[in-house]
Amino acid sequence: MLLVGFCCAFACLGALLFGYDSGIISSSIAQTDFVNRFGDGTLADNTAGGIVSSFTGGAIIGSLSLSFLSDRYGRRAAIFTGSLLACLGSALQGGAISVAMVIAGRVIAGLAVGQLSATVPNYCSEVAHPRFRALLAGLQQWNIGLGFVCAQWVGYGSSLVNGPFSWRFPLAFQALPASVLAAGVWFLPESPRYLAEKGESIKAHAVLKRLHTDQELVREEYTRIQDNLAAERQSRMGWMDMFRQASLRRRVLLACGIQLFTQTSGINVINYYGPRIYAFLNFGTTRSLLIIGIYGALAQVYNTICIAFIDRVGRRKLLIPSMIGMGAALCVNATLAHFYVDGNQRDHGRNENALRACVAMNFVFSVFYTSLGCLSWILCSEVFPTAIRAKGTSLSTFTNWSTNLIFAQCSPIALSRMGYRYFYIFMAFNWVAAAVVYFFYPETQGHTLESVNELFGDLKISHSAGSPQSDDTGGVYPRKASVEVCTEFLTPDSNTAAPQRAHDHKIEPA
Template structure:
């Protein structure tokens, strides 16, 4: 029998296939809309249409997170992931078989619904089954697998770009079915979240699952974790019934919601997805051809795997807040360098072009801490009673901001070119108040079900006293 650590790590790695699906679905469209045969088949889509193809995915993801707000705590973590994966299969089939632009956009929208459901469930699920020593890294696997998905999308798109038929864009879109099928078939071999089971008063089932996940550990430690989860849930019930509005009306939860939404919004506000979705368009402004630009993006994707591997290794060693501050500073610097160079761009100056491409690589490097932590942090800071709702709302924020950038970026790049990056640069200083605000909440030192106080350092004391109160009443 495998140890509890092996089961937990394998479970988190499997869940992160949803991150691969997210990365692949997001990445494949950048190469697809740049391919000559795609443009020929759909009669050279306009900027607004290209924006619609990309933003329909983001719009679907917004709806997917809204669906999660309503059903994630009812269906449970496993069934939510299964449902999202089935929806993904439907969307992928429609995209690959598209005979009209409307069919393609509907397929992208449905695929987005699926990814919205998955991305607002998987980090939370991974956090709930993980042991404290691995919690940050296992939750952050979503971003690592996302990078792999993006890498495969870019190189598959690059390889298929040499095809002289519609295969060049249909096959890459059809490949989205592969990770979805893996999730559909494999999710039933995972254990349900013990915290969700206990929230539904399935205590015996939760104990069995917890024993599997912590197999090999001291029995008293497993019992202590079981009691801790049970008592935190009981304490909140003792205080009063939790409703969907509680996350807004309770000050400490509202503060966590603001921090989680802010950190999730930082990702798209950085401009990362403008570069990811419209990379070929950006490099076209520099005079670089489609196939060369796809190769550059593929190399950047390969380096992202290295960045994410190092980032995951460091995550639980350096905490969450300091990497976010470093990320914000250097992302702004990289944007500034390219925005300034773009004012004096000379397509015949090879050194300048190489410098601007290199700045995009630097940008990708320093996005890594933000990319990982934006999924880990919101999954850690909410108490179990509102974790699914809180995680769904923070993910909703990410997709909503993405939707705006995805729709309007093609027109912006056409009309103002690289000056668009000056607009992105102006958004960077607005991160700092939230980054400093997040320093009061450092989940590195706390377990998720103990986070229920405006100041993170006091959370354990409060929950301990509440748990003791419940124990006295039970006796």
């Protein structure tokens, strides 16, 4: 368990890069030297939107390239490539002499983060013990939060220094964790499921033995992996099958949906444009960055508590209250801002109580977002079969980043023209998302990655292989998979209805 935890924690440096690079830009573009150098005293809305959204555009491309790299060369190679790109992107941003150079660095950094954000949760899910899969996959969100905390406090500290250091150092600093990840990723074991899929059964079994001390678990996991891969090879699942087959199409919709909900929650609008939001509430830049730093530090505490309880409480029980709570917090925040602005216009003074309450609602929002933030990455890595897991997570991560791009480009203009009314839109999005989760999302708690196939009703595998004491291998593992495969379908409106058997057949892969 310690080795598995270390492997996941180290791989999640990629998630830390995600959080840092996403969070550092808000403080950097607010620095006086940055604004004077690239904006002649003011930074236009379209320039700010372009700098922020260029990162997201790169991430969209990076997430789509994940399937090719991860399926062909392995999870470690995809993480390594992302780390190198992150180093290059940070160098360009830190040394920028023009807006074009900043944008180029942001695009390359986005390519890196797009790859890493899709690869890391896959890797963690595929090496984790079934009982602790949500905990270890949840490290993705925990490290994203840690990256935001680092970005916010580095940005705040740098803002106390005048000159180009105030933005060059924060943008270049991300090269440090990227270099560590690039140097150390090859010391991590490769995903046993990837090795088994590529026919490296002996290596896959060796990795499982190295990761898990419970030999009974090793035998069970190895058998399940081989048996499910044998069934998946017969079905020959590819890109188009994700849209042709009803059960796979449902998985795509669920995975893309949960990633869509993270963006329509409003979290990244708050993270990217925090200083602008607080400026709207009449806070100065330094004070705004201090509040954002405290906000991020507390969010990390919430993340820690959340991942400790995910495997005990279940996915749905955390998601639905999360979305309802976020919508309520945004509703209260926007309403308070409405009365604060009106009161300011009438009384020509500051309503300090309303101002404090608006800030408090952002902290309440952060508490409720925690569950959605953690579970969005876990669910995407759980719902897909091994043969198309990289493709599926690539597509769902693409949804995340493409929606992110829309909000990143539109939010500066929306905040300028709509002000507090902009948050009513996200309030509605969150409440609609809660209803969608309630009616359409199944509970995946307690299922192995292989048994999720049966949960979705597309494939039920009867593992006919005996124990190593009773089968004809004489207890020698790894062995060739021989499995009775029963393809069964559930009724469309039930996850628990009794299935009808379509056909039985025996697979004995070479």
